[in-house]
Amino acid sequence: MDLPPPNAASVALIDRGRVLLIERAFAPYKGLWTLPGGRCEPGESAEDCARREVEEETGLRAFALRQVMVQSLESRSGSWRLAVFATEGFEGEIVPSTEIAAWQWVRPEALGALRTTSRLDLVLERAFGLFDRR
Incomplete structure (x- = not known):
C-alpha cells in the first residue's frame, strides 16, 4: 500500500551545533517546543x-533543504504526514509570528529540559547527522 504524500512540513534550522526551536502558541501542541512548520496548502509541495x-513563523528565509524523514502524526485536531527537513542555509532576522509563544536556539543535549513534541530527540539526531563533520 502506498502512503499518501506529506501534507505538513517542518524544518530544523541548524547553526553552530544549535537548532532553532519554537514554543507553539496554539493547538495542536500548544505549549510544546518543536521545529517551525505547519500544514501544506493545496497543491504545495512539502x-x-x-x-x-519557516518564513511565516520566524521571518527567516530557508534554502538548501535536505529531507530528514517523514512521520505520521495524530492529535485531537487530526492526523497528517509530516516531512521533516534540515538546513544550515537560512538568512534574515527572527521576527516571530503570533503562532509562536517563544523561540530559542538549543543544543540537542539540552532537550531534556524542555517539554517537546514526541520523538523530537530522534528527529534532531537524524537532522544533525546530515551535517556531521567529524
Whole structure:
C-alpha cells in the first residue's frame, strides 16, 4: 500500500551545533517546543511548505533543504504526514509570528529540559547527522 504524500512540513534550522526551536502558541501542541512548520496548502509541495512556514513563523528565509524523514502524526485536531527537513542555509532576522509563544536556539543535549513534541530527540539526531563533520 502506498502512503499518501506529506501534507505538513517542518524544518530544523541548524547553526553552530544549535537548532532553532519554537514554543507553539496554539493547538495542536500548544505549549510544546518543536521545529517551525505547519500544514501544506493545496497543491504545495512539502519542501515549498517547509520554506513558507519557516518564513511565516520566524521571518527567516530557508534554502538548501535536505529531507530528514517523514512521520505520521495524530492529535485531537487530526492526523497528517509530516516531512521533516534540515538546513544550515537560512538568512534574515527572527521576527516571530503570533503562532509562536517563544523561540530559542538549543543544543540537542539540552532537550531534556524542555517539554517537546514526541520523538523530537530522534528527529534532531537524524537532522544533525546530515551535517556531521567529524
